[in-house]
Amino acid sequence: MAGMIDSTYRMVVMQPTNYCNANCSYCYLPNRRDTAHMQPAVAQAIARDIEEQGEPVTVLWHSGEPTSVGTRVMRQLLDPFENGRGQGLVRHHIQTNATLIGDGWCRLFDEYAFEIGVSLDGPAWLCTERVNWAGRPIHAQAVEGIRRLMDAGLNPYAICVVPPSSTGRGVELLTYFDDLGLEAVAFNLEASLGISTTRSVPADEAARRFWTDVLTWCRAHPDRIRVRELLQAAAFVQRTMDKPREPMPTVGRDGTVVLASPELAGLRAPVYNDFRAGNVLEEPLTAIIGRQHELGYIAEFEKGLEACRATCGFWEFCHGGFAAMRYAEHGRMDTTRTQWCTAARIELARALADQLDGDTTSRTAQAFIPLMERTS
Template sequence: MESIAVNTRGGVQHVVLQATPFCNIACTYCYLPDRSRFEVMRLEVVDAVAELLASAESDAEVLEVRWHAGEPLTAGPSFYAEAVALMASRLSGRYEVRHSVQTNAILVDRDWCRLFKNHSFRVGVSIDGPEEINDAHRLTRRGEGSFRKAMRGVARLREEGVPFDTISVVTPATLGRQERFLDFLENLAPRSVGFNVEETEGSHQSASLASADFEPAWQGFLERLVGWEKRTGIPVREFDRIRRSIAGSGFGAVNEQARPFGFINVDVDGNLYTFSPELVGLTHSAYGSFAIGDVWTPWPSLHASASLKAQATSIADGVEGCRRRCEYFSVCGGGAPANKLFENGTFDSDETAMCRCTVKDVTDVVVRDIEASTGHGE
């Protein structure tokens, strides 16, 4: 089978590993199909991932390894201690490996904090705001609010001196209580904050993006957020991305989610995916499984995968459509394939509600702020 021409600029830089698909809570907006399956990635899979990465043709010096897609801490700290050691033994001298984990913080204790500090993990906490906002959607498996349990974990991180970032899903409940929400984040004092709007992905259909009232309220929130960031000194992830792109640091030059092997995403069983991490474990009528092989598949066979060719061709056509028709192309490089697929039904498409909110609206706010601060908007 003929392999496709793959743009390997920058090589492999991002690896998303699903230590377990299981999650100990049941968020109403979750799209993961196997979140009730309790399985932990075998160390043989971790070792095979590391061996594959060690043999990759890549000029990247830094490798970002993100433990995500499920609640990673349910795998236990001993798993990560062994996994980190395995990866270090394979990749030392080839990459500077940086580990990060996205967690709901419920299981955080002293042992976890020790592991995070010993291995320089960057910790992200998923929390949607104060109790009445968070618990509208982030529920335990018994249908109770998860806020108080999460805050005990956050308190432990702070006590042990572990810095953390936050990611919050913004819903109408957030936008209806903006001052309360932002006061909560300020008092939490994270290293940075990030915001995801409720997305349409997998089997989950976003009620937020379907509402005509959501985007105007979101735009107002972004305007307010500019002043909040300046006053608190807490960086906002979305603003930082756009500022770096405008400054020419290259964020928009190559869209890693749209480039084959820009992301390597591995599920708990060792199946290997590329493009958007949100495609892990999902299937689609046009593509079947999005897996292009597994971690034991040699690079030539991965490059020759029929599934890779089908996905890459459609994604590239969609990116070209964005290039031709969208004036914001330079700051995003063609959008997130997963959002295009699940909102528009195909990778070969351009604008999504998600990109309007997280690229176009954010860019407009950042540009207005830059113009106001430099006097160019007068």
């Protein structure tokens, strides 16, 4: 069964802290009032490992609000990566709520050439679930943070969670983000995840309608805001065809490594030893990933991936989705279909196939013809 998951990594998630200054009602992250932050030794261990691996890696600072550690601590965590960045081996990426962005952060993002994703769920009246610990909305602060980033010449994109109540608002959301001046948006259809397992996921028809509205708008406005899922979809199908999937390591602030899904980090699951794969202060990340197949939850996940590949016509498009969604919905990893993969992958693929029906010449259609053949 070994071989479904790669033994090298091209992305690593770094959790500089679990703390978040926001308390969004759908958040899946446990311990998000814990203000402790990562020590430079953890960053040094990962930076060393990336250089030894010798392959370009995206370092994604995420999970908790990374900017809550302040720019001084963040610089201490970034500096170990400078040698690798100089060799073209490191590219920094951050997911932030943008409420703490000031000139210091703009300078830091520019200096270390960050790609910046800002969590924002649309206009203020649609963002009522994004609140601080006092229960007050954080929308205005987030928009102010986005404006500061754009004024500094940086180019953030939006990461928008789409709950069932927003699936009829695809065009409204796109217009809002386009009017803000953003060049791209990523839509995350709401999922059952982490400690947030009681939320409802968009129904199949609602998800299909959402993606159809998004696709129709994008085709009618080719020079306006871009949608990450559509940009990535064609490239993803071609890039991942018959290749092992990413091990997706997440490194906690104390050096603990969790594999397969960042959303598994910090969860209590005694049967899976809380998904812990090792600690980078004790052994290199590549060594931890190298013996991943000995972990019970990874072995189980690989069985699920094998089952997906054998039974699901959307495999090339999805490559098995995320382990955390399987665990949240089924309580185990060796399963296949989830509500999330239907809403976020299958209905997007079907909407794409519908849109491209009869189109066999455009680049998008060319990329999707194998998929359309499988799903028709």
